[in-house]
Every structure is written in structure tokens, then in C-alpha cells.
Amino acid sequence: MNAAVQAWLVSQLGPKTDLVDLNARYMRLGTARATAIEVIRERLAALRAQPSTINVSSVVGVSYVENIKAYERLLASLVAGDDPAPDDPTDPCDDGDNTLGLVYLVERPRR
Numbered sequence: 772m773n774a775a776v777q778a779w780l781v782s783q784l785g786p787k788t789d790l791v792d793l794n795a796r797y798m799r800l801g802t803a804r805a806t807a808i809e810v811i812r813e814r815l816a817a818l819r820a821q822p823s824t825i826n827v828s829s830v831v832g833v834s835y836v837e838n839i840k841a842y843e844r845l846l847a848s849l850v851a852g853d854d855p856a857p858d859d860p861t862d863p864c865d866d867g868d869n870t871l872g873l874v875y876l877v878e879r880p881r882r
Contacts, residue, residue: 772797775857783807783849803856808849815842 772780772794780793780803788810796806818839826832848854 772803773857776803779803779856780807783845783854784810803858804849804852807856808846811842811846811849815839815846818842 776797777790777793780797781788781790784793784807793806793810796809797803800806800809818835821835823836823839824832824834852859
């Protein structure tokens, strides 16, 4: 894993992410996007395994519902490829030029 991939993973997963674990996952999975998706799915599963809301009357109330929603949005964004990873394959059809081609309309001969 190079520095650009590591920086992208840390920006997606947070600065307290274990870099040794990230490196091992990256070596196993082969891409930064797959690594980030696996980590986010693991974190989301851990949150879903716990109660999402805890209330003690007149003392304290804790809710993890917004955290779950945030992880779901991040996961959807990663799966859709919204934020390109440094090691994402390039599209062979994309020449980097965002121009449109020309289409000529020709009249069909009448019968």
C-alpha cells in the first residue's frame, strides 16, 4: 500500500484506524475501495448488533441511530464509487476530454 492509498483510506475511515490491520486487509483484497467497504460493513454490523437506543428514565438517553445512518450513507457512497480511490482502475472509454461527439442526421430516401 502506497502513501496515497493509505491517506485515502484514513480519510474515509478516520485517523484512529489501525494501519497494520488496513495493510493486511489491503494485501488480501487488492484495492483500497474493497478494503474501505469491508471495514465499514464490519463497523455497521457491530453497531447493528447492539441496541440502537438506550433510555434510563430521567437520567440518560443514548441513541446510535444517526451513526448507523451515517455508516449506511458512507457505504452506499463507496459502493457507488462517488469518491475515487487512488488505485481505482481508469475507464478505458474515458479519454479525459468531456466533449460531445457530432451526430449527423441524414434524410432517408423516400419510397
